[in-house]
Amino acid sequence: MPPPLALKAPDGNMRKTNCANTEGVFRIIQFIPLPKAVPFKRWLAKVGYERVQEIEDPELATKRTKTLYRAKGYSEAWIEKRMRGIAVRQELTDEWKNRGVKGEPEYVIFTSEISKAALR
Secondary structure, X not given: OOOOEEEEOOOXXXXXXXXXXXXXXXXXXXXXXXXXXXXXXXXXXXXXXXXXXXXXXXXXXXXXXHHHHHHOOOOHHHHHHHHHHHHHHHHHHHHHHHOOOOOHXXXXXXXXXHHHHHHO
């Protein structure tokens, strides 16, 4: 377990606090022996299984994304535009990768420049 992180408490004092990222929290939940944790563990297993299915068939991830956007109330036109935008961005970043762009700093610079050009 990583060392505690000093965080500001409501009283203004710094307190050493145990912290975890998302993966760490899920791992902690796996080891909770209480019966009340069982529904959450089942949900985690279901979501994990769904993600494995999406790795085998990426179209399932696209369908899930559209379903989530619909549930949030977005219009079909907005959803299609968003999905096209995601696809175009993926093609663009794949092309950058093919041309030797290494990662984060360059992607941020290129994306920023494209956004500026789109607003002109």
